[in-house]
Amino acid sequence: MTRPPVEQSPAAPSVHPPHLFPAYTSSVRRAPHELLIPLPDALRDLQGPVFGEGRLRPDDNDTTRNGRVNGEPLGERILVRGRVLDSRGRPVRGALIETWQANAAGRYIHQRDQHDAPLDPNFTGTARMLTDEYGEYTLVTIKPGAYPWRNHPNAWRPAHIHFSIFGTNFTQRLVSQMYFPGDPLLAYDPIYQAIPDEKGRQRLVSRFDLDLTQPQWALGYRFDIVLGGDAQTPFEEPDHDH
Amino acid sequence: MTTEHRTPLTAAGSNIPKALFGPSPSQTVGPYFHQGLADHFQGLRSAVGNVAVQPGSSVPGERITLLGRVLDGDGVPVEDALIEVWQADASGRYASDDAAPFHGYSRTHTRTEGNVYTIRTIKPGSAGPGLAPRLNVWLGMRGLLTHLITAVYFSDEDNSADPVLALVPPERRHTLIARREETPDGPVYRFDFRMQGQDETVFFAP
Numbered sequence: 001m002t003r004p005p006v007e008q009s010p011a012a013p014s015v016h017p018p019h020l021f022p023a024y025t026s027s028v029r030r031a032p033h034e035l036l037i038p039l040p041d042a043l044r045d046l047q048g049p050v051f052g053e054g055r056l057r058p059d060d061n062d063t064t065r066n067g068r069v070n071g072e073p074l075g076e077r078i079l080v081r082g083r084v085l086d087s088r089g090r091p092v093r094g095a096l097i098e099t100w101q102a103n104a105a106g107r108y109i110h111q112r113d114q115h116d117a118p119l120d121p122n123f124t125g126t127a128r129m130l131t132d133e134y135g136e137y138t139l140v141t142i143k144p145g146a147y148p149w150r151n152h153p154n155a156w157r158p159a160h161i162h163f164s165i166f167g168t169n170f171t172q173r174l175v176s177q178m179y180f181p182g183d184p185l186l187a188y189d190p191i192y193q194a195i196p197d198e199k200g201r202q203r204l205v206s207r208f209d210l211d212l213t214q215p216q217w218a219l220g221y222r223f224d225i226v227l228g229g230d231a232q233t234p235f236e237e238p239d240h241d242h
Numbered sequence: 243m244t245t246e247h248r249t250p251l252t253a254a255g256s257n258i259p260k261a262l263f264g265p266s267p268s269q270t271v272g273p274y275f276h277q278g279l280a281d282h283f284q285g286l287r288s289a290v291g292n293v294a295v296q297p298g299s300s301v302p303g304e305r306i307t308l309l310g311r312v313l314d315g316d317g318v319p320v321e322d323a324l325i326e327v328w329q330a331d332a333s334g335r336y337a338s339d340d341a342a343p344f345h346g347y348s349r350t351h352t353r354t355e356g357n358v359y360t361i362r363t364i365k366p367g368s369a370g371p372g373l374a375p376r377l378n379v380w381l382g383m384r385g386l387l388t389h390l391i392t393a394v395y396f397s398d399e400d401n402s403a404d405p406v407l408a409l410v411p412p413e414r415r416h417t418l419i420a421r422r423e424e425t426p427d428g429p430v431y432r433f434d435f436r437m438q439g440q441d442e443t444v445f446f447a448p
Contacts, residue, residue, distance in 0.1 A: 016387070019387065027385045027387065029438065030315070030386060031437070037444060039391065043391065046328055049337070049340075055340070082256075098278050100279070108277060125277060127278075128278075136250065173389070191387065194387050197267075200265075200266075200267040203267065204269070222256060225266045
C-alpha cells in the first residue's frame with residue numbers, strides 16, 4: 001500500500017538539506033515519501049507573528065546570567081554578534097531569535113539527555129532576543145561542548161548553538177545551528193553534511209572576530225543569518241534544477 | 243558587560259562574505275528543543291506556549307482544542323515533535339501587532355503523556371471569499387533537517403471551494419481535515435500528522 005520513498009528536497013534544494021538523508025538515521029522513518037505540493041500564495045503571503053519587547057526580560061540574551069543559581073556558569077565565555085538579513089541583504093528588524101545549547105561539558109539540561117557529562121547548576125543554555133534597528137543581535141553565552149549521539153558508531157555532534165528565527169513572513173521561519181570555525185567534527189557530522197551546497201554549509205560556521213572580542217572578558221564570534229522565503233524577492237539559486 | 247557603544251556591523255567581517263551570500267540552511271530542531279522553545283519546560287520561561295487564548299479572555303470566537311499525535315513510518319508516535327500554528331481570529335483577520343488581544347500564534351510539542359500535542363485556541367474565521375477556515379502549521383522534529391509546512395481544516399466546515407485544498411489530489415484531502423468531537427470540556431478537533439505510509443499528511447514546499 002505504501003509507496004516507495006521519492007528522493008526529494010524542499011523547494012530550494014541547493015540551500016536546505018533534503019528531508020530524507022539516510023546517513024542521518026532519524027530521517028528514514030520521519031521524512032515524508034510523497035512529493036511536497038508547491039506552497040500556494042494563500043500560505044506564502046502570511047505575515048510572521050510580531051513579537052514585542054514585552055516578551056523579553058533583562059538578561060534573556062545572556063546565558064551567563066539568566067540561569068544563575070549560586071555562581072557563574074563554567075566554561076569559555078563567548079559573545080556572538082550578528083545581523084539577520086533578508087535575501088536581498090536588507091536588515092530584518094524586530095525578529096525574535098531564540099537559542100538553546102549544551103553546556104561547556106556537552107550536556108543539555110534536558111531530562112532525556114543521558115550523556116555522562118556534568119550538568120552546570122548555573123546554566124540553562126537558553127536565550128532570546130529581538131533584532132534591533134540594524135537587524136542586529138548580541139548573544140552572551142558559554143561555548144558549548146561537543147557531545148556523543150547514537151546515530152552511528154563513535155558519533156559526536158560538533159559544538160553548536162541552535163538558533164530559531166522568526167522573520168517577517170511565514171516562509172522566512174528558520175531553525176538552524178551555528179557552528180564554530182575549524183571544528184574537526186564538522187567533516188563527520190551527517191546533520192551538517194546533509195546541506196547539499198558547500199557554500200551553504202560555510203554560512204553556518206561562525207567567524208572568530210578579534211574586533212568583537214572583549215578584553216579580559218569574552219571571545220567574540222560573528223554570525224550573520226540570511227533568511228530566504230521572501231516571496232517578493234526570490235533568491236536566484238545557481239543550480240535549481242535538481 | 244556587553245559593548246555599550248556599538249557601531250553597526252557591516253559586511254566586512256561577516257561569516258557570510260559577498261561570495262557566500264545566500265540563505266542560511268535549515269537544520270533540525272533536534273531532540274532537546276524543549277529547553278529553548280517549549281513553555282515552562284523544567285521551569286524555564288519561554289516566549290510562547292500552547293494556550294493561544296487565555297481562559298476568561300474576552301476575545302471573540304469559539305474556544306476549541308486541537309490535539310493529536312505525530313506518527314512515524316512505523317506508526318510509532320514521535321515523542322519530540324514541535325508544532326507551531328499561525329491562524330486568523332474568529333473574523334478571519336491575522337494579527338499584525340504583538341499587543342493585539344489575540345496574537346494568532348501558538349506552539350506545542352509531543353513530549354507529553356501519550357505523546358499527544360494540545361493547542362487551546364479559538365476557531366479561526368474565513369480569511370476571504372471561498373477560503374475555508376484553517377490553521378497554518380509548521381512542523382519540526384529530530385529527523386527533519388528542514389521543517390515541514392501544512393494546513394489543518396475543520397470537519398464541520400464547507401471546505402469544497404478552498405483554493406489550497408483544491409491543489410491537493412482529492413484522495414489525499416482528508417489528511418488535512420481535523421475531526422470534530424463534542425466533549426464535556428468543549429469542542430475537540432483530533433488531528434494526527436502521519437509522516438509516511440497510507441494517509442501520509444500532505445505537506446507543502448515553500
